[in-house]
Amino acid sequence: MANPNGIGASVRRREDQRFLTGRGNYTDDFKRPNMTHAVHVRSPYAHARILGIDFADAAAMPGVVAVLTGADMEADKVGSLPCGWQIHSKDGSPMKEPPHHPLARDRVRYVGDAVAVVIAETREQARDAAEMVVVDYEELPAVGSSTRAIAGGAPLVHDDAPDNVCYDWHLGDKAAVDTAFANAAHVAKIDLVNQRLVPNAMEPRAAMGEYDQSSGEYTLTTTSQNPHVTRLLMGAFVLGIPEHKLRVVAPDVGGGFGSKIFHYGEEAVVTWAARKVGRPVKWTADRSESFLTDAHGRDHVSHAELAMDADGNFLALRVSTLANLGAYLSTFAPSIPTYLYATLLAGQYKTPAIYAEVKAVFTNTAPVDAYRGAGRPEACYLIERIVDVAAGVMGMDKTEIRRRNFVPKEAMPYQTPVALQYDTGDFAKNLDIALPLVDYPGFQQRRAESKARGKLRGIGFATYIEACGIAPSNVAGALGARAGLYECAEVRFHPTGSVTVFTGAHSHGQGHETTFAQIVAERFGIPIENVEIVHGDTNKIPFGMGTYGSRSLAVGGSALVKAMDKVERKAKKIAAHMLEAAETDIEVKDGRFTVAGTDKSLGIGDIALQAYVPHNFPLDELEPGLDEQAFYDPKNFTYPNGCHVCELEIDPDTGVTTIVSFAAVDDFGNVINPLIVEGQVHGGLVQGIGQALYENCVYDEDSGQLVTGSYMDYCMPRADDVPSFTVRYHEDQPCTHNPLGVKGCGEAGTIGAAAAVMNAVVDALSDYGVTHMDMPATPEKVWRTIRDAAPAMAAE
Amino acid sequence: MYAFTYQRPTSLADAAAAIQAEEAKLLGGGQTLLPTLKQRLARPTDLIDLGAIPELKGIREADGGLEIGAFTRHAEVAHSDLVKRVIPALASLAEGIGDRQVRNMGTMGGSIANADPSADYPSAAVALKASVTTDRRTIAGDDFFTGMFETALEPGEIVKSVRFSRPDKAAYAKFRNPASRYAIVGVFVAKFGAEVRVAVTGAAGSVFRATAFETALAADFRAEALNGLSVEADGLNADIHASADYRAHLVTVMAKRAVEAAG
Numbered sequence A: 001m002a003n004p005n006g007i008g009a010s011v012r013r014r015e016d017q018r019f020l021t022g023r024g025n026y027t028d029d030f031k032r033p034n035m036t037h038a039v040h041v042r043s044p045y046a047h048a049r050i051l052g053i054d055f056a057d058a059a060a061m062p063g064v065v066a067v068l069t070g071a072d073m074e075a076d077k078v079g080s081l082p083c084g085w086q087i088h089s090k091d092g093s094p095m096k097e098p099p100h101h102p103l104a105r106d107r108v109r110y111v112g113d114a115v116a117v118v119i120a121e122t123r124e125q126a127r128d129a130a131e132m133v134v135v136d137y138e139e140l141p142a143v144g145s146s147t148r149a150i151a152g153g154a155p156l157v158h159d160d161a162p163d164n165v166c167y168d169w170h171l172g173d174k175a176a177v178d179t180a181f182a183n184a185a186h187v188a189k190i191d192l193v194n195q196r197l198v199p200n201a202m203e204p205r206a207a208m209g210e211y212d213q214s215s216g217e218y219t220l221t222t223t224s225q226n227p228h229v230t231r232l233l234m235g236a237f238v239l240g241i242p243e244h245k246l247r248v249v250a251p252d253v254g255g256g257f258g259s260k261i262f263h264y265g266e267e268a269v270v271t272w273a274a275r276k277v278g279r280p281v282k283w284t285a286d287r288s289e290s291f292l293t294d295a296h297g298r299d300h301v302s303h304a305e306l307a308m309d310a311d312g313n314f315l316a317l318r319v320s321t322l323a324n325l326g327a328y329l330s331t332f333a334p335s336i337p338t339y340l341y342a343t344l345l346a347g348q349y350k351t352p353a354i355y356a357e358v359k360a361v362f363t364n365t366a367p368v369d370a371y372r373g374a375g376r377p378e379a380c381y382l383i384e385r386i387v388d389v390a391a392g393v394m395g396m397d398k399t400e401i402r403r404r405n406f407v408p409k410e411a412m413p414y415q416t417p418v419a420l421q422y423d424t425g426d427f428a429k430n431l432d433i434a435l436p437l438v439d440y441p442g443f444q445q446r447r448a449e450s451k452a453r454g455k456l457r458g459i460g461f462a463t464y465i466e467a468c469g470i471a472p473s474n475v476a477g478a479l480g481a482r483a484g485l486y487e488c489a490e491v492r493f494h495p496t497g498s499v500t501v502f503t504g505a506h507s508h509g510q511g512h513e514t515t516f517a518q519i520v521a522e523r524f525g526i527p528i529e530n531v532e533i534v535h536g537d538t539n540k541i542p543f544g545m546g547t548y549g550s551r552s553l554a555v556g557g558s559a560l561v562k563a564m565d566k567v568e569r570k571a572k573k574i575a576a577h578m579l580e581a582a583e584t585d586i587e588v589k590d591g592r593f594t595v596a597g598t599d600k601s602l603g604i605g606d607i608a609l610q611a612y613v614p615h616n617f618p619l620d621e622l623e624p625g626l627d628e629q630a631f632y633d634p635k636n637f638t639y640p641n642g643c644h645v646c647e648l649e650i651d652p653d654t655g656v657t658t659i660v661s662f663a664a665v666d667d668f669g670n671v672i673n674p675l676i677v678e679g680q681v682h683g684g685l686v687q688g689i690g691q692a693l694y695e696n697c698v699y700d701e702d703s704g705q706l707v708t709g710s711y712m713d714y715c716m717p718r719a720d721d722v723p724s725f726t727v728r729y730h731e732d733q734p735c736t737h738n739p740l741g742v743k744g745c746g747e748a749g750t751i752g753a754a755a756a757v758m759n760a761v762v763d764a765l766s767d768y769g770v771t772h773m774d775m776p777a778t779p780e781k782v783w784r785t786i787r788d789a790a791p792a793m794a795a796e
Numbered sequence B: 001m002y003a004f005t006y007q008r009p010t011s012l013a014d015a016a017a018a019i020q021a022e023e024a025k026l027l028g029g030g031q032t033l034l035p036t037l038k039q040r041l042a043r044p045t046d047l048i049d050l051g052a053i054p055e056l057k058g059i060r061e062a063d064g065g066l067e068i069g070a071f072t073r074h075a076e077v078a079h080s081d082l083v084k085r086v087i088p089a090l091a092s093l094a095e096g097i098g099d100r101q102v103r104n105m106g107t108m109g110g111s112i113a114n115a116d117p118s119a120d121y122p123s124a125a126v127a128l129k130a131s132v133t134t135d136r137r138t139i140a141g142d143d144f145f146t147g148m149f150e151t152a153l154e155p156g157e158i159v160k161s162v163r164f165s166r167p168d169k170a171a172y173a174k175f176r177n178p179a180s181r182y183a184i185v186g187v188f189v190a191k192f193g194a195e196v197r198v199a200v201t202g203a204a205g206s207v208f209r210a211t212a213f214e215t216a217l218a219a220d221f222r223a224e225a226l227n228g229l230s231v232e233a234d235g236l237n238a239d240i241h242a243s244a245d246y247r248a249h250l251v252t253v254m255a256k257r258a259v260e261a262a263g
């Protein structure tokens, strides 16, 4: 009998009850006796030398407990924030890795760089005093963009990074690509910008540090997607606190989108300061600080060329990308424009030769790191834009050129020329499902009907494939990761048959408390109410690598299955003992343990009780207890893939784009909870649409000031900006190398959507000879494009 | 925010007395003032909340038009049956302000006193020949807005109500800033017999009348009458959302749409 809350059921998210009724427990909700409040003094300049800091007046302000600076940290031998991934340049030299101090020491390098922290009895008092801290700056010329950074004579962000280059890296077979281009019948070319985005989690970052003088233990409560990684990085590299004396708790976290993966300076500051002032110290970012200091996303400038034969078969792809890493290396920054980007440049296509060069540079802007999709949206956008350009060059239908070049299902597993090996995928099937959803044959008629109303209609396709479930540790290690990327789970049966699961994954919107419980309920045939999922506390979880890269289910879920396997094995032993049968004769189904061929059986609940009341256990062979732990290190990445189709209408009088319909067909492998999956897709699509039409993080190139520092200027998509989505998935191509056959769904929407929207925008403008437009397609940009292309038509 | 003293007078006279304190500030719906305070861009000693003063509230029919109390929320204007009947264009303008939260808090008086160049109400005040009554005098709508964030109000002067004339036909067309939802360009067109008023907000430092449009529409109240007409881009606002020439273009587009909507 199927478990009503088992695998495949659209169970409503159990955690939503507390979130929607205001009972979530976020970092800022935690209050401690004697707690103090920290406010950071931040640089108003993008680049300046700190000549001196005068905080005498600030220290004398009411309620002020301490004013601490980089000099204090230096005196305490506080280390630099470490980078978790090392890239080597083409010439074999390691990337430039300049120090990144939690509080700047002699120079500030972006607007918002922290120079001091004021700790006071109340937050307002700390703010009052922070305003009284006088920092004597000598302003230096700034570099506000990546193209500026590499222009001759640009000021240096770090003295030891010549030409502002962090690394100059490449991947692929250059010679093979050059040969293919020499023999190509047709070449498509594109120059594009993948603009910088601000992550905008609903909950701003926050951190509270505590120090227990009697035990010497520190506790950091923080808005983190991966508390163990923060513990490791901060403990080992920044503050020198051994793991057993440092607890990191990430309680309810209100969204991350990648921005809360990283170890941030403020976490180290409050932890360190808690000991210095002998009281708990809490810091919570305000929204302005979030804009300035959360690690941003994307920010690529690329040139790409696609070589084709006479029939439109792709022969080779050549890509050159300039990636902006910001002022300092955030935790995983170097890996994003390299191993999470260039390795995806094959997309769904069997392009035999690919060569990518990526130059990553420092600028006087906020650090850039993983943001939902992290490298893969950039790859998808580039591929799918150039494929549309190629269709134009060939005069081919946009679906046809894709179909012609898809890696066929039969070719799986497929080794791409850029390091990855896809396990499964049926790309033609995704397209076959999508086309009827959008009535593709009827499009021309709809376009004509729009035209009759004075509107321009466009349709855009994007196919994507992503590498998720990061990662086999050995592969990641070989590519420069300084950490393993496994996941752990512990399944603890309690004597009365309820279960607590400890997972190293971290839920901050993904719904683990529901999905993971479904997997356990299904496996043991128990009600979902009897399963509790615990995450986000280094004192409870053995070790975890956290949640990002759509890895929770593929890696964390697999660890959970391994742990359940162990529990089952143990339970089988106990059952054999209790039923006086041989272990090999015990059959297990839905949590019932039966002696084969008999009606003698036990439920898992009976076994759990016996495990903890082992009155007659043969203790030499059978330990008491039913509590098992497993670590799972994946064999490969997982490869979610899909096809997105966007149809939109442009008002040529104003340039406003309205999305008429959006269909997403995805292959996430097996689906545990369709409702949650659909929700993840919806959110992802909105983020992708946001990038395509609305969002743009703008720095002034010369001054390095953030121009879009609030929602008055940084445009977030809202519910009424997007249509109702048509979302479909199929489960024909489960992942072959993890036990659940799952691929991950967290980022997919974001990865495909921007390309689909922009392809539709360009399609709508195709009558004006437009072949490309950079994101976001703002009304003015669209209007201007139309006006410049056809003055006569626009003047009408 | 810096600390301040909060006051909530229950009569206009008490409010007028309280606002005399140096560095005191009137508080309407707080939608502009509170963000300013949160960012510590202002440091008033006292906030005089106008929300408990009966004289500042209510929507009445007056002289065939409407008189709207200064402390009337945008949502009240948007949903008022009286407004919808007498000047439906004003109700629909109010419905298009910001978002639901802003409309439930922001007030008519706060909006016009603030005179944000991209606020919507100033266009209605000018196009609908409004007059602004304060605790001291009556100011013609035409004279009220004197510049960017500047009005004819004297320090401490409190807006009591705004009177709008009832047009034969009117409509407001807005091109909103996709981020803030303020007007990048908003055009209010109103027809009173042979007279037509076209008031433009968002485009320049302050609301202005597009007189060439008015002349053309007075002769022929159809969108086509505006063909070939445009306002000078020189001197219009320019920011990351819209350049001056785009705004100039939008003035014509929005004026035509307003005329079409007015019917």
Ligand SMILES: Cc1cc2nc3c(=O)[nH]c(=O)nc-3n(C[C@H](O)[C@H](O)[C@H](O)COP(=O)(O)OP(=O)(O)OC[C@H]3O[C@@H](n4cnc5c(N)ncnc54)[C@H](O)[C@@H]3O)c2cc1C
Pocket: B025, B026, B027, B028, B029, B030, B031, B032, B033, B034, B050, B070, B071, B074, B096, B097, B098, B099, B102, B103, B105, B106, B107, B108, B109, B110, B111, B113, B114, B118, B119, B120, B121, B157, B158, B159, B160, B180, B181, B182, B183
């Ligand atoms: C996100 C957002 C979006 C918005 N979008 C729009 C939009 O699309 N269109 C639009 O028009 N507006 C918009 N607004 C502005 C908003 O609608 C209010 O009109 C505006 O904030 C001022 O009104 P208030 O009642 O909130 O005044 P407050 O913020 O309380 O006060 C503003 C100023 O007016 C003064 N004041 C208040 N009442 C009086 C009075 N009776 N007499 C004299 N002085 C007074 C105050 O002292 C203060 O200086 C938006 C605001 C926000 C925050």
